[in-house]
Amino acid sequence: MSDSSIKTLISEFWDVVVIGSGIGGSTVAYSAAQNGKRVLVISKPTSSGQLPLWKDRVYDVLNGKNEVPFLGDGIGGSSRFYGMVMERLEESDFIQTELGSWPGLLSEWTPYFERAEALLGANKASPRPEWTPFFKKMQKQGIQIDPLNLSCRLKDNCRFCQSTLCDNDCKIDAFSGPLQKALKTQNAFLLEGKAIKLKENSGHVVAVEIHTSEGLATVRGQQFVLATGALRTPGILSGTECLGATAAFSRLPAIGCYFMRHFIDLYVVKWPELKKHSPELKKAIHADKVWGSKSLYFENGIKLGSMQAFGSFPEFNYVWEDFSGSNPWVKYIPGGKIGFKLALDHFCKHPLLATIVEDAPSQLNRVMGRSDGGVDIYYALDTQSRVKISYIRSRMKHILGQCYSNILKEAENNFRLAHACGTCRMGLQTQASVVDYYGKVHHSDNLWIADSSVFPTSTGKNPALTIAAHALRLADKGLLKII
Numbered sequence: 001m002s003d004s005s006i007k008t009l010i011s012e013f014w015d016v017v018v019i020g021s022g023i024g025g026s027t028v029a030y031s032a033a034q035n036g037k038r039v040l041v042i043s044k045p046t047s048s049g050q051l052p053l054w055k056d057r058v059y060d061v062l063n064g065k066n067e068v069p070f071l072g073d074g075i076g077g078s079s080r081f082y083g084m085v086m087e088r089l090e091e092s093d094f095i096q097t098e099l100g101s102w103p104g105l106l107s108e109w110t111p112y113f114e115r116a117e118a119l120l121g122a123n124k125a126s127p128r129p130e131w132t133p134f135f136k137k138m139q140k141q142g143i144q145i146d147p148l149n150l151s152c153r154l155k156d157n158c159r160f161c162q163s164t165l166c167d168n169d170c171k172i173d174a175f176s177g178p179l180q181k182a183l184k185t186q187n188a189f190l191l192e193g194k195a196i197k198l199k200e201n202s203g204h205v206v207a208v209e210i211h212t213s214e215g216l217a218t219v220r221g222q223q224f225v226l227a228t229g230a231l232r233t234p235g236i237l238s239g240t241e242c243l244g245a246t247a248a249f250s251r252l253p254a255i256g257c258y259f260m261r262h263f264i265d266l267y268v269v270k271w272p273e274l275k276k277h278s279p280e281l282k283k284a285i286h287a288d289k290v291w292g293s294k295s296l297y298f299e300n301g302i303k304l305g306s307m308q309a310f311g312s313f314p315e316f317n318y319v320w321e322d323f324s325g326s327n328p329w330v331k332y333i334p335g336g337k338i339g340f341k342l343a344l345d346h347f348c349k350h351p352l353l354a355t356i357v358e359d360a361p362s363q364l365n366r367v368m369g370r371s372d373g374g375v376d377i378y379y380a381l382d383t384q385s386r387v388k389i390s391y392i393r394s395r396m397k398h399i400l401g402q403c404y405s406n407i408l409k410e411a412e413n414n415f416r417l418a419h420a421c422g423t424c425r426m427g428l429q430t431q432a433s434v435v436d437y438y439g440k441v442h443h444s445d446n447l448w449i450a451d452s453s454v455f456p457t458s459t460g461k462n463p464a465l466t467i468a469a470h471a472l473r474l475a476d477k478g479l480l481k482i483i
């Protein structure tokens with residue numbers, strides 16, 4: 001960005017200042033800009049030629065481990081790498097339990113899911129016929145198969161990749177979708193910079209201090225939207241500088257609490273007819289991310305989650321760094337890195353399924369922003385979660401029967417943070433929540449949160465569509481009504 005354009009952008013008083021350009025930030029920016037508001041999106045930049053990957057270490061307080069999670073950062077956030085699966089919430093997510101629920105009714109959210117799907121170009125995938133024998137076996141076990149809804153242009157050569165910025169240009173993410181649409185309205189502008197802190201007076205945010213290539217700057221506006229992701233938003237909120245007599249957000253003890261991450265396991269599956277196919281076709285079937293099932297979502301009154309084709313593994317180098325960092329046993333694999341690659345190639349000959357199981361909110365599980373910008377997590381699996389994890393594993397083994405080949409147990413891994421959520425939870429009580437049911441921060445008249453941190457429950461669904469639906473609802477029912 002040129003110095004003069006930075007100066008021009010920071011000199012304006014904006015209708016809406018959005019901090020973060022992931023699914024949440026880009027969607028709310030699009031909605032406000034389309035409604036004629038002057039919007040500034042401030043986002044950490046992505047260095048040219050580099051992948052927009054997370055670089056900060058996360059410290060797992062309970063296990064004493066320090067790792068860089070496999071997440072996206074910079075413009076577009078994690079969506080630049082996501083698996084593109086768009087899933088709507090279910091009726092069961094709106095049933096009130098002592099652990100919480102989603103506000104309102106599914107019917108009230110449905111138009112927002114529809115709009116979010118249109119904005120993110122969601123399409124139904126079509127599984128290739130070679131899956132049919134497997135589907136028949138699943139149907140015999142009472143598992144209903146549905147095509148996945150994908151934010152993907154579904155080109156023939158799509159590899160459903162989850163770690164590269166692929167030349168195929170199939171993926172519709174926050175950057176290529178809502179952010180570009182927002183910028184095209186000419187009401188929204190992007191400023192590359194890192195938000196350092198908000199400044200508030202009696203709960204009214206007056207400015208955000210940012211670091212740009214030009215140094216420190218202050219951006220002012222009428223309304224502010226935090227969308228820096230569930231791991232970072234609590235740190236920014238609790239680091240707010242108070243310009244008045246009483247710090248408004250220090251009266252919100254739930255900031256950072258109720259941190260949730262899904263329990264995700266991967267299953268390697270085989271079926272007799274798969275053997276007949278050529279290695280190339282088997283590889284293509286392995287990469288297919290085209291079907292899912294809701295049959296285990298709500299079973300016998302218990303919320304489990306989604307089951308779906310996982311698609312391609314991320315690039316080997318990420319997988320190696322990630323696995324060898326979090327699984328010390330990997331170094332005992334004969335042949336070390338090469339041995340691990342051979343084992344992975346072997347796995348990748350066969351299709352993989354993922355189970356995404358709901359993680360229930362607990363006040364004890366939390367994230368804390370550090371002064372150096374890093375993040376500490378405190379996360380312990382309780383007995384109920386362990387029971388749920390072992391239940392889904394035995395259920396899957398039974399359902400898959402002879403198709404069950406192997407399992408990659410990842411549910412217990414605290415660094416599986418792709419679906420982190422819940423750290424600035426929605427609710428009515430200021431003791432147990434941070435934002436109201438439309439995303440406005442309690443004790444504030446002009447600060448909103450649009451990312452996955454507002455999730456009251458993690459649900460058993462992929463989160464991106466719900467983040468986008470929340471951002472559109474926040475704009476319609478809150479933000480745009482005020483300005």
Ligand SMILES: Cc1cc2nc3c(=O)[nH]c(=O)nc-3n(C[C@H](O)[C@H](O)[C@H](O)COP(=O)(O)OP(=O)(O)OC[C@H]3O[C@@H](n4cnc5c(N)ncnc54)[C@H](O)[C@@H]3O)c2cc1C
Nearest residue numbers: 020021022024074077078083084085195229451452462464
């Ligand atoms: C490999 C992978 C696969 C996934 N697959 C799926 C899938 O198939 N379907 C699905 O629904 N979900 C999927 N997810 C999850 C989904 O991508 C995330 O839940 C979603 O993108 C989170 O969006 P967000 O807006 O909450 O936050 P983020 O994507 O975390 O965005 C935060 C934004 O804030 C910016 N930011 C952070 N700090 C600052 C600061 N101080 N100043 C300025 N800007 C800042 C970041 O650069 C970024 O732009 C996947 C995630 C991963 C990693």
